[in-house]
Amino acid sequence: MTSAFRPTPASIPPPNAGLALRQPKGLPPNFQPLNPLQFILRAADIYPNKVALVHSDVKYPVSYTFAVWCQRIQNLAYALIQAGIKPGDRVAIIAPNSYSCKVSDAHHGVLAAKAVPCPINTRLKPAEVAYILEHSRSSIILVDHEFVHLLPQNLKVPVIVSNDTGRPGDPYENFLSSGRAFSQERGWAGLEYDADENSAATLCYTSGTTGRPKGVVTTLRGSYLAAIANAYESRIHLESTYLWILPMFHAAGWTFPWANVFGFATQICLRTVDNSLIWKHFLQSGVTHYCGAPTVQIGIVNHPSAKKLPRPISAIIAGAAPTASLIASLEQLGITPIHVYGLTLYGPFTRNFPQAAWANLSLQERSKIMARQGHPFATAQDARVVYPPKDGTDTLVDVPRDGKTVGEIVTRGNIVMKEYFRDPEATAKAFRGGSFNSGDLAVMHPDGAVAIVDRSKDIIISGGENASSLAIEQELASHPCVLEVAVVARNSFKWGERPHAFVTLRPTSIAKWKGRHGDFEKELKAHAKERLPGFACPEWVSIVSELPKTSTGKILKFDLRKIVAKL
Amino acid sequence: MTSAFRPTPASIPPPNAGLALRQPKGLPPNFQPLNPLQFILRAADIYPNKVALVHSDVKYPVSYTFAVWCQRIQNLAYALIQAGIKPGDRVAIIAPNSYSCKVSDAHHGVLAAKAVPCPINTRLKPAEVAYILEHSRSSIILVDHEFVHLLPQNLKVPVIVSNDTGRPGDPYENFLSSGRAFSQERGWAGLEYDADENSAATLCYTSGTTGRPKGVVTTLRGSYLAAIANAYESRIHLESTYLWILPMFHAAGWTFPWANVFGFATQICLRTVDNSLIWKHFLQSGVTHYCGAPTVQIGIVNHPSAKKLPRPISAIIAGAAPTASLIASLEQLGITPIHVYGLTLYGPFTRNFPQAAWANLSLQERSKIMARQGHPFATAQDARVVYPPKDGTDTLVDVPRDGKTVGEIVTRGNIVMKEYFRDPEATAKAFRGGSFNSGDLAVMHPDGAVAIVDRSKDIIISGGENASSLAIEQELASHPCVLEVAVVARNSFKWGERPHAFVTLRPTSIAKWKGRHGDFEKELKAHAKERLPGFACPEWVSIVSELPKTSTGKILKFDLRKIVAKL
Structure with a gap:
């Protein structure tokens, strides 16, 4: 599909390109500051001609080998330096969820300029984007053409627009070409390796439901160790193909932009979470790995294209615990869930480590245990x-x-954030x-x-008891007609608080309950009563067509609480 | 086989044993000194009941779960502290190649006392052992009963003998029990985590063919990173079973004592390199990984028990490049060679990374490429x-x-030694x-x-040309009757130097050439002539019953040179 594409001349590395940055002075021979930038240099050295990055579902499809991609990264670093970026400066990136190749470039190229990538959530409102640009004091902005409207007026910093073509004439490509020209073919040796492994690696803002978003700073050392842990735990290797479903702006893609390169995997980019495209790649592109929150996974397993996979795929799940019903659906399709837990830091910090004894459990029992966040991750x-x-x-x-x-x-x-x-x-x-x-x-x-x-x-304080909304949701989700569920506290004169459940139905169950929502409510309450203590049973059930969600796919309970406050 | 065995009471951890050392004061929340000791604590936390260590082919077979083994390691640390061992002190270990559980214990337990394990080659002579004990200034010696005779008289430091029984009454077990008693159940929290990741991890002496052996010091940081790299590159995981064929005293077992624990693998110990036992474990114990120099691998593939394996095994090969004939033999048996190169440092530093295009090459061509040492390892x-x-x-x-x-x-x-x-x-x-x-x-x-x-x-300087003895050996080894070969320079009046080949025959070829060594010599020279430039062809060929080797299995060319010097 991408065979007709030729990289721009500026993307072609010279023969026998050196793949080492200039070493900072005074480093002993037995100490190298940890830095995930090292991975792309090593990949380009060992597997220069392997396809590293594929961006096929767009008007101008592209694919880059490790050698070509590595050259583009080098060009980006030089272009940033030419634009006046100094070590430690922030480089804002506003690009599709998920991905123009530009975001992928930035995770390496900005580090190569010793600067700090600051990927911004494309689902934010202009005022929020403006706040982050101001608070991060970003010195330059790389923006995808689709999101230029998010930028404030009267910006005082340079803006580089990408039309996502990979072709000469695209402003982003011109920027890279100017970097190549500016480099005067000094190559990687013209860039300096960061002497301090505790330097900032990324700056990612929380989507904080209350108050202003906070900027999470990670370190090079932490990113290096977290990326290796992700490659190891997910078993990402040379033969792996990773599909970008998770937004790369979410905790810097949980360090997978680096983990995949460490493992020499091929990465496929998608501009949007399009379940048809996802299934196309699952079935045709040899995908082996992807990451996503449960809400995204639910969309995938319930898509009409879903069918039993010819080869197993590993799904790294975080953001919330997978329900029993989701685990069953994934496994039936040949998708192995790897449940991890993290924060807006480096992605996974704990993992649900499978135990041999679980094989003897019922799906319900097993999925309850699999919903636990588990034990510390490899390098946590x-x-x-x-x-x-x-x-x-x-x-x-x-x-x-x-x-x-x-x-x-x-x-x-080591994989705890540096600071806000x-x-x-x-x-x-x-x-x-x-x-x-x-x-x-x-x-x-x-x-x-x-x-x-x-x-x-x-926590719902119901009749003096602490009821976990999460535990209630887990049980309600086991009902065969339930697609997604969110439970919040609603004031009760008698009990103080009582659970109110908001439910979406599976596409296949909508017709069944049409005009009989009252019956469904009774059935779901009976389902709950069999499984939960009385104080934890929902007093109210609302069927809705969709649940409100944050830009990163988390259910906005804040909005649901506003609804029940008015009832 | 080991079901009748019960660990000593001192090996049983208390219920809800804490698995964290006391943190040194002043560490920030986002920094933890890298230390491979962390791996055993994590394994005991996540998979307490998984079999960690098996030592079955002895009079008193034992097997330990991660929880029990971890307690033994804790006991060892306390016992060393009780014996007066201070942080940074060296603890000498003289134990079988390969392994009493004691050596395995030491890689973790000595670190837990913040001391430095110094494993000593059991094939050395008493004078060499005495030199190392003196030079390392070891403060205590852990010795297997079989090697007590290697110890000098009038030692001024304590000696703890292991009878390798794992039973009460064994002096080593008594030592562990005394450690448990001394701990007063303070557990891991009574031991302190090393605040400095650049502290010494191990001290291993080179087998230096010339001059005195040198003591190679590694660091905790390097050992942590090298062990993770080995687990990643070898794909060692929960379902892996590692067979100890490589001597653990050789570059601290190439960091595999830690890599296996990082990956939650089961380790099987062997006191000697016994090819019958090796094949028993290959065929019956679910072995998935082992390490060994080519000379050891040659012994394995040529053993009468050798047969096509039901499941593939990965063989990590270092010490010398595998020949084409060895690669072919391994692959025919279902053993996948992973060729790595290192020094007496942390083990692997480079790896021969396989390329897709090699699938189209002939075995001869492919094995020539596979014999290259390749590119830097994961964390090198x-x-x-x-x-x-x-x-x-x-x-x-x-x-x-x-x-x-x-x-x-x-x-x-980071995986270059700290110092001599x-x-x-x-x-x-x-x-x-x-x-x-x-x-x-x-x-x-x-x-x-x-x-x-x-x-x-x-290098052999033959007629003014530089001939690589290694290249000559590679070609001679491709002859179907050759088991092992070593080539050295022999003085030649006409050419300056000329290659002299020493060859052992395959067991199946010995009868064929009996009484006709002259014919074989002619045939091998003709074989060489087809493949090598004239100056690199051996002028002399000697068939020998075995080649002289160092204690770590390297061919002693020094001895061969002494032989040809007299000719």
């Missing part, structure tokens, strides 16, 4: 569940390993007690597995 | 081939990528020019792959 360190610190102290005390006592997840180690950008107060608060305070409420099971019960605001 | 950094530095300068200049120009391999990065112990002069010499000077002569191919031609002393 501690994930603890602790009591709220007592006033006046910072000492963190672990809750017992009883699977019942609720505490907060705190993490520490320009916000020492929020940083200090997040690191209170010497660990990162996640804000996620969880229990610790006897086997050391962490299981989220809810974020603190998601 | 630079492997260059450089000219000898000009006198008075330290600048390293790369040879052209022409596959012809011979230079020296130099390496740098107590030898600043040798360290400075090794690091001359800001890289580690390997002493291995090589060419750089156009694709960036390094290929060793020889160590400098192995």
Whole structure:
């Protein structure tokens, strides 16, 4: 499909191109600062002619080998330096979810200029984009033509537009070409390797439901270690093909932009989460891996094109726990779920590690265990569940390993964020007690597995009992007609709070319940009563056509709470 | 087989044992010093009941789960501390090749006491062992009962003997029990995590053919990164079973003692390289991985028990390049060779990365390419081939990528040794020019792959031409009757030097050439003439029953040179 495409002359590396940056002075022979930029240089050295990046479902399809892509990355670094970008400067990127090749380029090319990529969520409103551009003090903006309207007027920094063509004449391509010209063929040796592995790697803003978004800064060291862990845990290798469904602006694509390169995998880019295209690639392009939140996965498994895969695909799931029904659907299609848990940091921090004994469990039992967030990831360190610190102290005390006592997840180690950008107060608060305070409420099971019960605001205090909206959702989702479900607290004169469930029906079940929503409500309540204590059974059930979601696909319970507050 | 065995009471961890060491004061929440000790704690946390270590082919077979093994490691750390071991002290280990569980314990338990394991080659002579014990200033010696005779008289440091029983009453088990008692159940929290990732991890002595052995010091950071790279490149995972054929005293087992634990693999120990036992485990124990030098691999593939394997096994090969004949034999049996190259440092530093295009090559052509040492390993950094530095300068200049120009391999990065112990002069010499000077002569191919031609002393200057003894050996090994071959320079009045080949015959070919060695010599010379330039053809061929080898299985060309010097 992309055979007619020829990379621009500026993308072709010279023969015998050196693939090492200039070493900073004074490094001992046995110490190299960790830096995920190293991966693309190594891939271009070992597998120069392997297809690295494919962007086929667009008007101007392109595909790049590692050698060509690596040259483009080098060009981008020089172009940024020519544009005045200094080490540590932020480079904003506003590009499709998911992906113009430009975002992929940036994860490597901006680092090669020793600058910091700041990928911005394309689903934000112009005012939010303006806030992030201002707060990050980005010195230059790389923007996809589709999202130019998100930019504020009167910008004082350069804007480079990509028309996503990969052809000469495209402003982004011209930018790369100018970088190549500016390099005067000094090659990689004309760029300097960052001497400090604790330098900032990326700046990603949270989609914070309350207050202003916060800028999460990661380090080169953390990104290197997290990317290798992702490649290892997901088993990404030379023969792997990764499909970009997860937005790369979400926690820098959970470090998969680097993990895939570390593993020499081929990456396929998609501009939008289009389930028809996703199934086309699943069935025709040899896809082996993808990442996505459960809500995205639900869309995939329920698409009309869904069918049993000829080869298994690994789905890395985070953002929320997969329900039993989702796990069953994935497995029936030949998709192996890998359930991980992270934050807007480096992506996965814990993983649900499968145990041999689970094979003997029923799907319901197994999926309950698989919904746990599990144990620390390969290069993560501690994930603890602790009591709220007592006033006046910072000492963190672990809750017992009883699977019942609720505490907060705190993490520490090399893949914990460096800081909130320009916000020492929020940083200090997040690191209170010497660990990162996640804000996620969880229990610790006897086997050391962490299981989220809810974020603190998601607990429903019903008749004096703490009901976990997550646990209720898990049970309601096991009803065969339920597609997605969200449960929030609704005020009750008698009980204080009581659960209110919002439900979408499976496409195949909509007709069945048409005009009989009351009957469905009764049936779902009976379903709940068999599985949940009385205080946790939903008092109200609303069937809706869709659930409100954040730009990263998380269900906006905040909006649902506003609805029930008016009832 | 081991079901009747019960671990000693001191090996049983208490319920809900904490699996984290005391953190050193002042560490930020987002920084954890890299340390391979972390792996066993994580394995015991996530897979406590999985079999970690099996030692079955002995009078007292044992097997330990990760939880039990982890407790033994903790006990060892406390026992060492009770014995007066301080951070940084060396702990000598003299144990079978390959393995009492004691050596496996030491790679983790000595680190847990913040001390440095110093595994000593069991094939050395008492005087050499005495030298290493003295030079390393080891503060305590863990020794297997079979090797007590290697110890000098009048030792001033404590010696703990293991009878390799795993049963109460064994002095080593008593030592562990005393550690448990000394711990007063403080558990892992009573031990401190090393604050400095650049602390020494291991001290391994070279088997130096000339001069005194040198003590190679590795770091915790390097060991962590090298172990993860080995797990990743070899694809060691939960379902893997690793068979210990490689001596663990050889470059600390190429970091596989940690790599296997990182991957949650089961490790099977063998006290000796017994090909019958090896094949028993290959066929009956679900072995998936092992490491070994070509000379060991030759023994394996030529053993009478050798047969096509039901499941593929990955063989990590280093120490010398595998010959075409070895590659063919391995592949026919279902063994996938992974050719890596390293030094007495952390094991693998480069790897021969397979290319899709090789599938179209003949076995002869493919194995020639597979014999190259290849490109830098996953977490390695630079492997260059450089000219000898000009006198008075330290600048390293790369040879052209022409596959012809011979230079020296130099390496740098995180998995390069820290230093030669107590030898600043040798360290400075090794690091001359800001890289580690390997002493291995090589060419750089156009694709960036390094290929060793020889160590400098192995070049034969024949008629003014440089003949690589390695290249000659590769060609002679392709003769169907040749088992192993070593080529050295022999003085020639006419040519200066000329190659002399020492050959062992395959067991199946011995009868064929009995009493006709002269005929075989003619045939082998003709075989060489078809494949090599005249100056590289052996002038003399000697059939021998076995080749002299170092304790680590390398052919002792030094001894062969002594033989030809007398001819």
